[in-house]
Amino acid sequence: MNIDKQFLTVSNYNRPGTRRGSTIAVACHYIGNPGTSAQANRNYFENLRTTHTTKASAHYIIGLRGEVIQMIPEEEISWCTNSANAYTISIEACHPDATGKFTAATYAAYVELCADICKRWGLDPMHGGLIRHYDVTRKVCPKWFVDHPSDWEQFKRDVAAKMVPEYEIGWHHDSNGWWYAYSTTEYYKECWQIINHHKYYFNPDGYALTNWHVIGGKDYYFEPRAGHPLECALYVAPEGEQYIGEF
Numbered sequence: 710m711n712i713d714k715q716f717l718t719v720s721n722y723n724r725p726g727t728r729r730g731s732t733i734a735v736a737c738h739y740i741g742n743p744g745t746s747a748q749a750n751r752n753y754f755e756n757l758r759t760t761h762t763t764k765a766s767a768h769y770i771i772g773l774r775g776e777v778i779q780m781i782p783e784e785e786i787s788w789c790t791n792s793a794n795a796y797t798i799s800i801e802a803c804h805p806d807a808t809g810k811f812t813a814a815t816y817a818a819y820v821e822l823c824a825d826i827c828k829r830w831g832l833d834p835m836h837g838g839l840i841r842h843y844d845v846t847r848k849v850c851p852k853w854f855v856d857h858p859s860d861w862e863q864f865k866r867d868v869a870a871k872m873v874p875e876y877e878i879g880w881h882h883d884s885n886g887w888w889y890a891y892s893t894t895e896y897y898k899e900c901w902q903i904i905n906h907h908k909y910y911f912n913p914d915g916y917a918l919t920n921w922h923v924i925g926g927k928d929y930y931f932e933p934r935a936g937h938p939l940e941c942a943l944y945v946a947p948e949g950e951q952y953i954g955e956f
Contacts, residue, residue, distance in 0.1 A: 710821050712769075714779045715751055720758035723766040727786045729795060732830045734840045735823050736790040736797035737864075738767065739851035743806050747772030750801065751780055764788050767801040769822060775814030777822060783830075793845045798826055802851065809852030820864065824871035834868040886916040887941050907942035917941035 719726040740750055747770045754766050767789040768781045781787045789799035802819055804811050811819065823839060832838030841861065842850035854861035876890035888911070889904065890896045897911040909917045910924060910931065919933040919941055932939040 712777045712779050717755050717780050722757040722764050723754050724781050729786050731796045733796045735826050736799045736840055738801045738842050739809050740801050740803050747778050751778050767799040769800045771802040771815050771818045773803050773812050775818035791846050820867045820871050823868045828872050834865045839865050888915045
C-alpha cells in the first residue's frame with residue numbers, strides 16, 4: 710500500500726525517539742475530532758513540540774479517503790496507548806462524524822495496514838495481535854468498535870482474511886525448493902501430482918521431493934539436479950507409461 714512517510718521531529722512532546730523493547734500487538738484508535746484530515750492531525754502532533762499542550766503521537770494515521778501517513782518508525786515508541794506504548798504499534802484513524810464510524814476507504818486502508826503490520830511482526834489478529842485503546846484503559850476508542858463490538862470482531866476477521874497470501878498459479882522456488890500453487894490461495898501438499906507429463910510428490914510442507922524416497926512402501930527417485938529439465942520429477946509419457954530414474 711502507499712504510505713506517506715512524514716516522520717515527526719524528535720521531542721519530549723510527540724516522538725521520544727526511544728526504541729520499543731517488544732511488539733506484541735497493533736493498537737487501534739480513532740481521532741477525537743470528527744471530519745478532520747490525516748494531514749491536519751499529523752501537523753497537530755508535529756506542533757506539540759512547540760505548543761507543549763500535551764504529549765501525544767501515533768505511528769500511523771489514516772485519512773477519510775484512505776490515505777496513510779506514517780509519523781513514527783515502527784521500531785520506536787509512540788505516545789498513544791498509555792501503558793501499552795512499550796509493546797504496541799499504534800494507528801489513529803479519521804472519521805466523518807460523531808458516531809466514529811469510518812468511511813469505506815478508511816476502513817479498507819485500516820484493514821490493509823493492520824494486515825501488513827501483523828504479517829511483518831508475526832502477530833495473530835484473532836488472538837491478541839489487534840487491540841483497541843479501550844482494551845488497555847477503558848477509554849471509548851475507537852468509538853465505533855467499542856459501541857459495536859460485533860463490528861470489532863468482524864474487523865479482526867477482515868484483517869486475518871487479508872493476511873492470507875495470494876499466489877500466482879504455477880511453480881515457485883525459494884531457499885527450500887520448488888512448490889506449486891494450483892490456486893491463488895492453495896498449493897499442493899503431501900500428494901502426487903502430474904504436471905505437464907511429469908510426476909511429482911509434494912511433502913507436507915508443499916515442496917517437491919528430490920533424490921530417493923520411500924512412499925507407500927515403494928522406492929522412488931526424483932531428479933535432484935538443479936536446472937535439469939526434469940528437476941524434482943518422475944517422467945510420465947503421454948501414453949501413461951511411468952519411468953523412474955535417469956531419462
